Amino acid sequence: MNAQRITLVVACLGILLAQLDTSVINLVTHRLHDAFHTDDATLRWFVDAYNVAYAAAILSAGGLGDRLGRRRIFVIGLAVFTVGSAACALAPNAATLVVARAFTGLGAALEVPATLALLSVAFPEGAARAKALGVWAAMNGLAFAIGPPLGGGLADAFGWRSVFAVAIPVALVALVLARRAAAPEPVPSRAFDVAGQLWAAAALGTLTFAAMAAGSREFATAGAWFAGALVCGVAFIVQERRAAEPLLDLTLFRDRPFDAATFCTACMTFGMYGLLYLTPLVLQAFRHFGTTLAGVMLLPLSAIFVVVSARSGAIVERLGTRATIAVGMACMGVGSITLGIDVGARLWTTALGLGIAGVGLGFTTGPLLGYAVARAPHERAGIASGVGNAARMLGATLGVAVLGGAFGHASALDVTPIRIAYAAGGAIELLGALVACFGIAEARAAVSPRPAALRRGAA
Numbered sequence: 001m002n003a004q005r006i007t008l009v010v011a012c013l014g015i016l017l018a019q020l021d022t023s024v025i026n027l028v029t030h031r032l033h034d035a036f037h038t039d040d041a042t043l044r045w046f047v048d049a050y051n052v053a054y055a056a057a058i059l060s061a062g063g064l065g066d067r068l069g070r071r072r073i074f075v076i077g078l079a080v081f082t083v084g085s086a087a088c089a090l091a092p093n094a095a096t097l098v099v100a101r102a103f104t105g106l107g108a109a110l111e112v113p114a115t116l117a118l119l120s121v122a123f124p125e126g127a128a129r130a131k132a133l134g135v136w137a138a139m140n141g142l143a144f145a146i147g148p149p150l151g152g153g154l155a156d157a158f159g160w161r162s163v164f165a166v167a168i169p170v171a172l173v174a175l176v177l178a179r180r181a182a183a184p185e186p187v188p189s190r191a192f193d194v195a196g197q198l199w200a201a202a203a204l205g206t207l208t209f210a211a212m213a214a215g216s217r218e219f220a221t222a223g224a225w226f227a228g229a230l231v232c233g234v235a236f237i238v239q240e241r242r243a244a245e246p247l248l249d250l251t252l253f254r255d256r257p258f259d260a261a262t263f264c265t266a267c268m269t270f271g272m273y274g275l276l277y278l279t280p281l282v283l284q285a286f287r288h289f290g291t292t293l294a295g296v297m298l299l300p301l302s303a304i305f306v307v308v309s310a311r312s313g314a315i316v317e318r319l320g321t322r323a324t325i326a327v328g329m330a331c332m333g334v335g336s337i338t339l340g341i342d343v344g345a346r347l348w349t350t351a352l353g354l355g356i357a358g359v360g361l362g363f364t365t366g367p368l369l370g371y372a373v374a375r376a377p378h379e380r381a382g383i384a385s386g387v388g389n390a391a392r393m394l395g396a397t398l399g400v401a402v403l404g405g406a407f408g409h410a411s412a413l414d415v416t417p418i419r420i421a422y423a424a425g426g427a428i429e430l431l432g433a434l435v436a437c438f439g440i441a442e443a444r445a446a447v448s449p450r451p452a453a454l455r456r457g458a459a
Helices: 003-027 029-036 040-068 070-090 094-122 126-158 161-165 167-178 194-215 219-242 250-254 256-286 291-297 299-310 312-319 321-339 347-375 378-403 405-409 416-439 452-458
Strands: none
Touching: 003 029, 003 040, 003 070, 003 094, 003 126, 003 161, 003 167, 003 256, 003 291, 029 040, 029 094, 029 256, 040 070, 040 094, 040 194, 040 256, 040 378, 040 405, 070 094, 070 161, 070 167, 094 126, 094 378, 126 161, 126 291, 126 299, 161 167, 194 219, 194 378, 194 405, 219 250, 250 256, 250 378, 256 291, 256 321, 256 347, 256 378, 256 405, 256 416, 291 299, 291 347, 299 312, 299 347, 312 321, 312 347, 321 347, 321 416, 347 378, 378 405, 378 416, 405 416
């Protein structure tokens, strides 16, 4: 196997592992609840510890790759991910599992951006590059499709620990192959914004605590945590304005369509990850489904997402970017609201809601992230991608934190909290559709040239 193909395999394994980890965990939360006798807030941290670490580190991952070498950062990230997965599989208690999940999320944040850098060197141009990027992108859809049934089947056959352990041999294969992968050329060393990274992590962490407290109806506690998040957020902005090499280029946010795309990305994952967290729990707790069957029930969403996302480019050409994103967000909203109609009492309603949400996710995921990167100057495309991924994981974190709290307040006789959670997630998706209608500019050329201030920032 030549270096090109090895690099493609390594990059695909890296993105597949990271995306699988976000999709299989939802199938075992009910088992983790029983195994550790944990409360609802800790249950949500099993999911959100990964998301917070990922979102906090993704902005600096590209800079570390520039500083230390992209292949080296990929290997470090994959090694961290492997150790984190092993720690999850061996976790003796809930606290250890939460810490291990955060460690795994850190590893994913380091290795995912590096996969694209490796591909850019192995396939510098032409049809081969386009094909390689298409295969890499397809891994996202594949992980989403196989994650739920794989996680459910492993948990039923071998226990919940196997869901984390299965990633270890795959990661080890990727680590061995990475030594033979193409390596990007060295680049000039950049200063690393340590203070910015710490403030970003503090802001995301305290905001997650605030969201969880709000989801648990502890509003006084939520207010206190939110105040802390606000202080950390302001400190982060001040630091980024003063830093010679900031973690986040704030001038990107002077472009309103970029802001709209970033907001829509967070809305998209807020509702979708809340839905993916709640639905397996509902099916297992209220319909007494096994873990495997609960995973199979998510197949309508996964399969439709894979099929539609593969056609999202053609859909954009036909409908336009604005309409594609708005329709996709609206479909996700309608799907979430449909799921809340009878909370799993009729399986055809559950399948219908998941199918509609899958159509919306397929419409929206690629066009949104691609649009945000296209809005940025070429030399800032990497950080724009980082912002999009951070918004994606921030929305996911808050969605699980806020909407997931409904499960702890529901009972077999009263599923009203879960109905409200599905409706709230749908409302956020519909808000994203509205923002897309009025905030997304149809074509990049239609808004050129960029504002003078932003052009100065790019200089």
